[in-house]
Amino acid sequence: MREQSFTHDEMLALSRLRAGFLDGTNAGGAYWQSETDLALYDCTFAERIGWKWDAVLAELTAREWSPRARHLYDFGCGSGVAGRRVFGTWGNMESLSLADVSPLAVRFAEAKARERFPQVQLRSAGETMQPGSLLLVSHVLNELNAAARARLIALARQAEEIIWVEAGTHADSRALIAMREELRGEFTVVAPCTHAEKCGMLSPGNERHWCHHFGHVPSEASQDAHWSQFSRDLGIDLTTLPYSFLVLSRNGGGLAPGATRIIGRPREAKGRMEILSCAAGGVNDLTLQKRDEPVFFKSLQKGRAASVQRWSMEDGKVRVPKNE
Numbered sequence: 001m002r003e004q005s006f007t008h009d010e011m012l013a014l015s016r017l018r019a020g021f022l023d024g025t026n027a028g029g030a031y032w033q034s035e036t037d038l039a040l041y042d043c044t045f046a047e048r049i050g051w052k053w054d055a056v057l058a059e060l061t062a063r064e065w066s067p068r069a070r071h072l073y074d075f076g077c078g079s080g081v082a083g084r085r086v087f088g089t090w091g092n093m094e095s096l097s098l099a100d101v102s103p104l105a106v107r108f109a110e111a112k113a114r115e116r117f118p119q120v121q122l123r124s125a126g127e128t129m130q131p132g133s134l135l136l137v138s139h140v141l142n143e144l145n146a147a148a149r150a151r152l153i154a155l156a157r158q159a160e161e162i163i164w165v166e167a168g169t170h171a172d173s174r175a176l177i178a179m180r181e182e183l184r185g186e187f188t189v190v191a192p193c194t195h196a197e198k199c200g201m202l203s204p205g206n207e208r209h210w211c212h213h214f215g216h217v218p219s220e221a222s223q224d225a226h227w228s229q230f231s232r233d234l235g236i237d238l239t240t241l242p243y244s245f246l247v248l249s250r251n252g253g254g255l256a257p258g259a260t261r262i263i264g265r266p267r268e269a270k271g272r273m274e275i276l277s278c279a280a281g282g283v284n285d286l287t288l289q290k291r292d293e294p295v296f297f298k299s300l301q302k303g304r305a306a307s308v309q310r311w312s313m314e315d316g317k318v319r320v321p322k323n324e
C-alpha cells in the first residue's frame with residue numbers, strides 16, 4: 001500500500017472503478033479514464049488480486065509444478081499484476097505480452113513491468129500468441145460477452161499452459177468451470193481439480209455450490225491505515241479473500257489419482273466439521289467427527305490443513321494418513 005491516505009477524489013475514482021468491475025454492462029475497459037485510475041487500482045484492487053495469485057503460485061510451487069513455457073501472455077492485463085506476479089515467481093521467462101482492450105492499461109502495465117523487471121522483453125500482443133506461451137487470465141470473465149468469451153477460448157487453444165484466476169463468486173466460478181469444460185479435452189487439468197472428468201459441480205443437486213478457495217491476507221494489511229480506509233469507505237471486507245482458479249497444461253502435471261480437494265472453508269459445528277469435497281467420484285458433503293481425527297480436525301479449525309488431501313473413507317468416516 002502507498003504512503004498517504006486517499007483523497008476524497010481518489011476514493012470517488014476507486015468507487016467508480018469498482019462499480020465498473022461489478023457492472024457487467026460496462027465491458028471493454030471503458031472505466032480506465034486516466035493513468036491515475038490505473039495507479040490507484042494497482043495499489044488497491046490489483047494488490048488484493050495479487051494475493052490471490054500468490055496463493056495459486058504457492059500451491060503450484062509446493063507441488064513442484066512450474067511452466068515449461070517461456071513466453072507469458074497476460075490477457076485483459078489491466079495494470080499488469082498477473083504478469084508481474086508470475087514473472088516474479090518464474091524469472092526464466094523470455095518475454096511478456098500484455099493485452100487489453102484499453103491501450104491506456106497496456107501502456108501502464110508495460111511501464112510497471114519494465115520498472116520492476118528491467119530485463120523483461122516486452123512483446124506487442126496480437127490475436128496470435130507466441131508458440132510455447134503461458135496464458136494468464138485474471139478477473140476478466142465477467143466483462144466478456146459470449147463472442148468475446150469465444151475469442152478467448154480460441155486464444156486459450158493456442159497456449160501451451162494456462163493459469164486463470166477469477167473472483168470466488170458463484171457466477172465467476174461457474175463461468176470458469178464452463179471454460180474448463182471447453183478446454184479439458186485438449187489439456188491436462190493441473191489444478192484445482194484432482195481429476196480430468198466432467199466437473200462434479202455440474203452434477204444435478206450441486207447447483208448451489210461453486211468451486212472456490214481462500215487466499216491469505218498479509219497481516220500488514222490488517223494493520224495498515226490506508227487499507228482500513230479503503231475497506232471502510234468502499235465496504236470491502238479485507239479479512240477474506242475468495243478466489244477461483246484453473247491451471248491447464250499440454251505437458252501433464254496433474255495430481256496423482258486418489259486425491260481430494262476441500263472446496264471453500266469447512267464449516268464447524270459441535271464436535272464436527274462439514275466439508276465440501278471434490279474428487280474423481282464427484283462433489284460430496286462429508287462430516288468429520290472431531291473424535292475420529294482430532295489432529296486433522298484442529299488443523300482444519302486453524303485453517304492450516306492443505307486443501308488437497310489423500311484421505312480414505314472407512315465405514316463412512318474420513319481417515320487421514322498418519323503423517324497428515
Ligand SMILES: C[S@@+](CC[C@H](N)C(=O)[O-])C[C@H]1O[C@@H](n2cnc3c(N)ncnc32)[C@H](O)[C@@H]1O
Nearest residue numbers: 028029046076077078100101102138139143148
Ligand atoms: C477487472 S480488470 C482485471 C485486470 C487484471 N487482469 C487484474 O487481474 O488486475 C478487467 C480487465 O479486462 C479488460 N478487458 C475487458 N474486456 C476485454 C476484452 N474484450 N479484451 C481484452 N481485455 C478486456 C479491461 O480493460 C480490464 O483491464
